[in-house]
Amino acid sequence: MDYKKLADILFPDVTDTPEDIYAKYPKRELPEGAAVTRMAPSPTGFVHFGSMFPTITSERLAKQSGGVFYLRIEDTDAKREVEGGVEDIIETFRYYGIEFDEGATVDGDKGAYGPYRQRQRKDIYHVFAKELVLAGNAYPCFCTEEELADIHTQQEAQKANFGYYGQWAKWRDRSLEDIEAALAKGMPYVLRFRSQGSVEHKIKHTDLIKGDLELTENDIDHVLLKSDGIPTYHFAHVVDDRLMGTTHVVRGDEWLSTLPFHLQLFDTLGWKRPKYLHISPLMKMDGDSKRKLSKRKDPEAAMSFYRSEGYPVDAVYEYVMTTLNSNFEEWRRANKEASARDFKFSHKKMSVSGSLFDQDKLTDVSKNVISAMDADTVYEQVTAWAKDYDKELYDILTSDENRAKSIFAIGRGGNKPRKDLSAWKDVRDYVSIFYPTIFKAENTFPDNVKEASLVLSDFAKTYNENDDMDTWFSKIKEICVKYGYAEKTGDYKKEPEKYNGHIGDISSVIRVAVTGRTNSPDMYAVMQIIGREETLKRIDDAIEFLNR
Ligand code: GLU
Numbered sequence: 001m002d003y004k005k006l007a008d009i010l011f012p013d014v015t016d017t018p019e020d021i022y023a024k025y026p027k028r029e030l031p032e033g034a035a036v037t038r039m040a041p042s043p044t045g046f047v048h049f050g051s052m053f054p055t056i057t058s059e060r061l062a063k064q065s066g067g068v069f070y071l072r073i074e075d076t077d078a079k080r081e082v083e084g085g086v087e088d089i090i091e092t093f094r095y096y097g098i099e100f101d102e103g104a105t106v107d108g109d110k111g112a113y114g115p116y117r118q119r120q121r122k123d124i125y126h127v128f129a130k131e132l133v134l135a136g137n138a139y140p141c142f143c144t145e146e147e148l149a150d151i152h153t154q155q156e157a158q159k160a161n162f163g164y165y166g167q168w169a170k171w172r173d174r175s176l177e178d179i180e181a182a183l184a185k186g187m188p189y190v191l192r193f194r195s196q197g198s199v200e201h202k203i204k205h206t207d208l209i210k211g212d213l214e215l216t217e218n219d220i221d222h223v224l225l226k227s228d229g230i231p232t233y234h235f236a237h238v239v240d241d242r243l244m245g246t247t248h249v250v251r252g253d254e255w256l257s258t259l260p261f262h263l264q265l266f267d268t269l270g271w272k273r274p275k276y277l278h279i280s281p282l283m284k285m286d287g288d289s290k291r292k293l294s295k296r297k298d299p300e301a302a303m304s305f306y307r308s309e310g311y312p313v314d315a316v317y318e319y320v321m322t323t324l325n326s327n328f329e330e331w332r333r334a335n336k337e338a339s340a341r342d343f344k345f346s347h348k349k350m351s352v353s354g355s356l357f358d359q360d361k362l363t364d365v366s367k368n369v370i371s372a373m374d375a376d377t378v379y380e381q382v383t384a385w386a387k388d389y390d391k392e393l394y395d396i397l398t399s400d401e402n403r404a405k406s407i408f409a410i411g412r413g414g415n416k417p418r419k420d421l422s423a424w425k426d427v428r429d430y431v432s433i434f435y436p437t438i439f440k441a442e443n444t445f446p447d448n449v450k451e452a453s454l455v456l457s458d459f460a461k462t463y464n465e466n467d468d469m470d471t472w473f474s475k476i477k478e479i480c481v482k483y484g485y486a487e488k489t490g491d492y493k494k495e496p497e498k499y500n501g502h503i504g505d506i507s508s509v510i511r512v513a514v515t516g517r518t519n520s521p522d523m524y525a526v527m528q529i530i531g532r533e534e535t536l537k538r539i540d541d542a543i544e545f546l547n548r
Pocket of ligand 1 (some may be wrong): 039040237249251
């Protein structure tokens, strides 16, 4: 076979050689050991939460080693692409504080190793496709859908392995004349890889997460270029990773099955293989069994969920870190103030079998992150969130910034900050205590205080908004004594028969009346913020409720 002739027939317009292309993608000048990593999503319209795991792994590998982390848009499958998909990816990662050194941007590209959208790289792929044809490593295949289906049926009947390979590969060894005739008829074709592999052979591969693997060699003549000349993922990513200088490919382990083909492509093209980190999908418990976090069933599978619920960006990052590296939490306990990016991430600490999505853990992590923020930060983040997701709350909070900040200041700072908020969606309920227009009394009074309404009217009579905390509290104690409740819980515990209850019960009655609920931030602080009139109004309402 005259491969030169075949290459010229198939790619008459390709005049560049691989050397011309290499010259445009010089070796990167980076410190020894620097990793070049990438995030390579397809714009299919939904950024999956699971993608944060390879993304943050890639980001850490590059940033910690003084390397480069870039964004490449893998848009070769135009059929699955959704409008705005690229913008959504870029915006989502920007929102979550993932910074790319290079890559696709909303209005173009940043960096010297682009273009970073695969559809714009068609000519480059063709140079290497032609190179493969020239060396006898690729050939055109004119099989129709029906013929391929027919091959499949026959393989099924003969219990043979499925796929286009060996004797089933009808166009693998066809003559140049046959090819020219098919071209002359205008028959559409794909370009296939001519695999020299055999399923009898095993190849050894060391994955940085999965460890030493023995994989079956690829014998399938996979498609490199589709009939419209656009490459498949397999071919495109290999070319891109070579030219863009990727040193570590971090991706989902669904690609492990086609890894032998990818390795074969690197070898055939004479390129150094990158290192691989294949990550298991994010799982979730469903009853007693584990399953993949599903786009269809689980709202938390979408990145947009964390934004709309108002999990702070730092909390999401922190949660992913907790899940990725088993020693992160221990480090966090010892380094409470540090940025999560100061943690020394190691791929060696990653789980081989994959992580489990844990909503309780996320809630915990997020509560900690929020409790460590100062009131100004909380105010800024809550209002930024509420502007998009709860306009009424936004208006309420921004109508008096100082008041909102003093609410968020309650219980902050100190060794044991309160942890009322797990996400900004909790803020409405939390602050409703302070805003009459959204306040709702739950009226969950303790049953054991029979004198509840008397307690409240006594409290109202002596209430003075100018009292300091001690004076205010001593008045509550006087009420305790009056109704036979112990001033100290300890006294009650020692001799319960002597009392009707203790100070906690009396406080509880006042708390439920004034804050509307059993569990609230510091009651004195609440009264100071809502003011005399509102405090007394709530007490009146509570008395009315109790006397009903
Ligand atoms: N475009 C591929 C995907 O969406 C990326 C795989 C890779 O990172 O190489 O899964």
